[in-house]
Amino acid sequence: MDTCQHNYQLLSEYDVEAVRQLDASATDARVAVVAARRNGLTLTEAGGFVHSKYDPVKEAAQLVKQAAAERDQEGVAGHHIHFGFGLGYLAEADLARAEGPLLIYEPNPTFFKAALESRDLSSLWRSRRVFVRTTEKGFRALLRRHIAAMNQIQFLMNPFHRRVYGDALRTMLETVKSERNRAGVLRKAEETVYKYFIASTIRSFPWWSRLRDVGLLRDRFKGVPAVIVAAGPSLEKNLAALRPFRDRVVVFAMARSVRLLERYGIQPHFLVHTEAKDYAALIHGCTNLDRTVFLLSEQCHAEFYRFPHQLTLTYQNPANLFSRWVVERFSGLQRTYLPTAGSVATEAFSLATLFGCSPVILLGQDLGSRRGTHYADAGVNRNFVAGQADHRRTAGYFGGEVATFAHYLHFRDWYAEAVDVYRERCFEQQFINATEGGALIPGFVRRRLQDVLQEVALTASSLTFAPSTWLTGTVTETLADENLQRHLLSEVATRLEAAQVAVTAFEATSAAWPQTSQPPAPAFLREALGVLGRFSADFVAFFEALPFARAFLPESFVKAEQALSESEDPATVFAEERGQSLQTCAAWRLCIEALAPVVAAAQSDIVQAKPRA
Numbered sequence: 001m002d003t004c005q006h007n008y009q010l011l012s013e014y015d016v017e018a019v020r021q022l023d024a025s026a027t028d029a030r031v032a033v034v035a036a037r038r039n040g041l042t043l044t045e046a047g048g049f050v051h052s053k054y055d056p057v058k059e060a061a062q063l064v065k066q067a068a069a070e071r072d073q074e075g076v077a078g079h080h081i082h083f084g085f086g087l088g089y090l091a092e093a094d095l096a097r098a099e100g101p102l103l104i105y106e107p108n109p110t111f112f113k114a115a116l117e118s119r120d121l122s123s124l125w126r127s128r129r130v131f132v133r134t135t136e137k138g139f140r141a142l143l144r145r146h147i148a149a150m151n152q153i154q155f156l157m158n159p160f161h162r163r164v165y166g167d168a169l170r171t172m173l174e175t176v177k178s179e180r181n182r183a184g185v186l187r188k189a190e191e192t193v194y195k196y197f198i199a200s201t202i203r204s205f206p207w208w209s210r211l212r213d214v215g216l217l218r219d220r221f222k223g224v225p226a227v228i229v230a231a232g233p234s235l236e237k238n239l240a241a242l243r244p245f246r247d248r249v250v251v252f253a254m255a256r257s258v259r260l261l262e263r264y265g266i267q268p269h270f271l272v273h274t275e276a277k278d279y280a281a282l283i284h285g286c287t288n289l290d291r292t293v294f295l296l297s298e299q300c301h302a303e304f305y306r307f308p309h310q311l312t313l314t315y316q317n318p319a320n321l322f323s324r325w326v327v328e329r330f331s332g333l334q335r336t337y338l339p340t341a342g343s344v345a346t347e348a349f350s351l352a353t354l355f356g357c358s359p360v361i362l363l364g365q366d367l368g369s370r371r372g373t374h375y376a377d378a379g380v381n382r383n384f385v386a387g388q389a390d391h392r393r394t395a396g397y398f399g400g401e402v403a404t405f406a407h408y409l410h411f412r413d414w415y416a417e418a419v420d421v422y423r424e425r426c427f428e429q430q431f432i433n434a435t436e437g438g439a440l441i442p443g444f445v446r447r448r449l450q451d452v453l454q455e456v457a458l459t460a461s462s463l464t465f466a467p468s469t470w471l472t473g474t475v476t477e478t479l480a481d482e483n484l485q486r487h488l489l490s491e492v493a494t495r496l497e498a499a500q501v502a503v504t505a506f507e508a509t510s511a512a513w514p515q516t517s518q519p520p521a522p523a524f525l526r527e528a529l530g531v532l533g534r535f536s537a538d539f540v541a542f543f544e545a546l547p548f549a550r551a552f553l554p555e556s557f558v559k560a561e562q563a564l565s566e567s568e569d570p571a572t573v574f575a576e577e578r579g580q581s582l583q584t585c586a587a588w589r590l591c592i593e594a595l596a597p598v599v600a601a602a603q604s605d606i607v608q609a610k611p612r613a
Contacts, residue, residue: 496599
């Protein structure tokens with residue numbers, strides 16, 4: 001087996017994606033492997049040396065030593081990111097210093113190919129910690145897989161790459177910044193609001209499980225312009241331009257934008273909502289929703305399902321553990337999994353593309369604050385509270401920088417990534433940002449709304465919008481009846497009751513254990529350790545059966561280290577496990593007490609939840 005085959009075999013054993021990217025890449029004829037003057041092989045591109053022409057091994061060792069010295073004052077970074085792989089010298093020199101994975105972005109895939117063909121890189125591939133990507137998209141996916149564990153990062157850059165591939169370096173650094181921000185936003189959301197999403201999903205279960213899927217409208221509005229009416233501060237200045245075309249475009253509204261649309265005589269075709277909090281007051285009393293179709297996620301607050309309108313269709317979030325649990329038991333209850341960044345506007349954008357609309361036009365999607373205001377119609381839409389740590393600056397729609405927030409940057413980056421995906425599927429798809437304010441959103445063409453609508457909608461005929469005709473097709477999804485709903489909720493309630501019994505029994509048993517400094521008797525230890533083992537097994541079995549219930553565990557418990565004792569002394573093991581089990585018992589009780597009333601309320605709503613058609 002030659003060097004190339006050996007490298008490919010070892011690499012493909014743990015990183016098939018790296019091999020796939022290489023196989024799909026073209027070869028750069030300007031690249032050559034030549035002998036270094038003193039030690040080993042070196043690499044050239046169009047005559048320029050990628051590594052030292054004299055001793056690339058020594059050069060790599062010096063770069064690593066210099067980087068280590070620079071890091072001494074800041075502490076050791078467990079995760080290393082390299083810009084440039086070349087022939088692999090820098091990775092070999094740095095591997096021992098990186099405690100975690102070593103992530104490498106090589107913008108020229110021919111360099112990576114040359115390394116595999118010319119050098120034995122067994123030490124890298126056998127470590128199974130070295131990952132090389134040759135496209136920005138591939139590097140982003142790799143980074144996303146590891147970023148949650150990357151607290152401190154050490155950057156190392158090949159001098160040639162830094163000098164010649166400046167644009168790729170800037171892209172890589174922006175990608176790292178973007179993914180760190182995304183991980184932080186998602187982590188904060190999980191810690192602060194995820195339990196409310198799950199609770200709302202359970203409360204709304206009697207409604208969404210009886211409703212048709214938004215997939216019913218897939219490609220139904222193919223080629224029809226769509227306007228996503230978000231509620232950013234710049235919104236109102238564009239609504240007068242939208243009004244003359246309101247029957248020639250598909251208007252997607254957010255709850256926060258409905259009252260402004262009403263003032264301008266615009267009735268949205270769709271209202272999109274996903275918030276778990278009760279924001280129904282934003283639309284109560286509005287007169288422009290009687291013919292609007294509601295598109296609601298499974299985690300949407302139940303008041304939106306109760307609101308009087310003509311039709312509701314639903315969709316799901318693949319990260320929602322309760323709806324996934326439901327679908328695992330009855331696959332027919334699955335609805336379309338919608339790509340989302342966690343905001344209503346991004347979900348409306350995904351729905352517009354699902355329905356085949358083009359162009360998809362953003363309106364009021366500022367993704368930033370304007371003179372301290374985050375939303376249009378401040379008398380209705382109260383600003384959210386953001387801590388100083390959440391404040392950011394970013395490139396503006398009209399140039400310069402604008403004030404924004406960490407979660408808004410996450411939405412912006414999601415849009416840019418989504419547009420790339422959609423354009424790969426349909427090159428003709430158009431995406432336009434007509435907000436005229438706020439943050440610059442990559443991937444969108446910036447145009448005035450009036451100019452766009454004059455071009456794409458002025459000569460179009462009035463839109464045919466007939467929801468009554470949509471429900472005539474074959475029902476492919478399960479529309480839950482009362483029996484199915486009661487069955488699923490009863491399963492949860494029964495497990496909660498059993499958990500309550502287990503917690504109460506353990507509390508009583510552990511309270512009766514002697515509180516003494518003397519070593520417990522062997523017979524007592526055997527019995528007590530058995531009790532602790534059974535309690536631990538009950539705890540694990542409960543969350544294996546109801547994984548969504550973990551959202552209701554106290555955050556302090558989730559973050560706590562549940563370390564296993566390494567002692568062989570039964571008395572020591574008992575003391576440590578007893579303490580941990582008491583903490584577990586308290587956390588489990590809080591979880592049960594938070595979840596049980598939500599399930600009970602959903603059970604009581606089953607009779608009320610009649611589908612609106």
